[in-house]
Amino acid sequence: MAKRPLLVGNWKMHGDGGDLAVIVAIGEAARRHPAVDVALCVPATLIDRARRVCAGLAIGGQDCHAEPNGAHTGDISASMLREAGASLVLLGHSERRHDHHEDDALIAAKLRAARAAGLEVVLCVGETAEDHAAGRSAAVVQEQLTRSLAGAGGPGIAIAYEPVWAIGGDLTPEPTEVAAMAGLIRDTVLGVRVLYGGSVTPDNGAALFAQGGIDGFLVGRQSLEADAFTAILKLMDVPTR
Numbered sequence: 526m527a528k529r530p531l532l533v534g535n536w537k538m539h540g541d542g543g544d545l546a547v548i549v550a551i552g553e554a555a556r557r558h559p560a561v562d563v564a565l566c567v568p569a570t571l572i573d574r575a576r577r578v579c580a581g582l583a584i585g586g587q588d589c590h591a592e593p594n595g596a597h598t599g600d601i602s603a604s605m606l607r608e609a610g611a612s613l614v615l616l617g618h619s620e621r622r623h624d625h626h627e628d629d630a631l632i633a634a635k636l637r638a639a640r641a642a643g644l645e646v647v648l649c650v651g652e653t654a655e656d657h658a659a660g661r662s663a664a665v666v667q668e669q670l671t672r673s674l675a676g677a678g679g680p681g682i683a684i685a686y687e688p689v690w691a692i693g694g695d696l697t698p699e700p701t702e703v704a705a706m707a708g709l710i711r712d713t714v715l716g717v718r719v720l721y722g723g724s725v726t727p728d729n730g731a732a733l734f735a736q737g738g739i740d741g742f743l744v745g746r747q748s749l750e751a752d753a754f755t756a757i758l759k760l761m762d763v764p765t766r
């Protein structure tokens with residue numbers, strides 16, 4: 526059975542109180558498309574305000590610590606995100622894996638902490654350009670999945686396939702390539718929703734959604750602008766799927 530589509534925006538280190546109108550507009554669009562689950566992962570400073578200005582939209586964090594509290598200057602725990610009003614968290618984003626040297630074992634610990642705090646998790650996996658060129662994409666993704674999930678799975682967890690080489694530029698894989706990876710993810714982890722992320726736009730979204738064998742998208746840049754994000758949401762609201 527097809528799963529409910531899920532659209533997740535990732536604002537990364539963008540956004541302040543001056544951007545609440547964008548969040549309100551996205552919330553209104555989400556209410557016009559109740560067949561699609563919509564979430565926005567904002568900076569931690571915006572979670573509470575985002576939660577207050579809109580219903581119909583889940584608000585998420587972008588990372589959490591593996592411990593519930595402690596001497597970890599600058600970090601934030603899963604229960605703190607939850608208390609601030611988040612209902613989900615991104616984990617294992619390539620910008621965390623690479624810029625912050627997060628390995629699969631750490632991501633698995635964060636995932637356990639997030640689930641224990643009652644947060645849903647969008648776990649990101651994906652190969653680098655080098656792995657892609659060497660034909661190692663499937664092996665890399667399978668290993669990341671197995672090690673980062675460490676046995677977790679099912680409802681409450683979505684997997685975002687985000688090839689590192691497709692993030693933040695203008696390259697995307699062919700829909701058939703995405704479909705093959707979505708199949709591999711579903712064979713490896715039962716019962717999860719599978720998203721694609723990496724340079725998704727209103728222009729390339731329709732083909733990726735129709736032919737990519739996915740349940741939705743994780744969107745970076747195009748989630749910062751209500752019109753573009755809404756256009757992606759609209760193309761996902763297809764009742765015949």
Ligand code: PGA
Binds near residue numbers: 693724743746
């Ligand atoms: P992008 O980012 O849509 O700007 O490529 C995606 C992501 O990093 O999740």
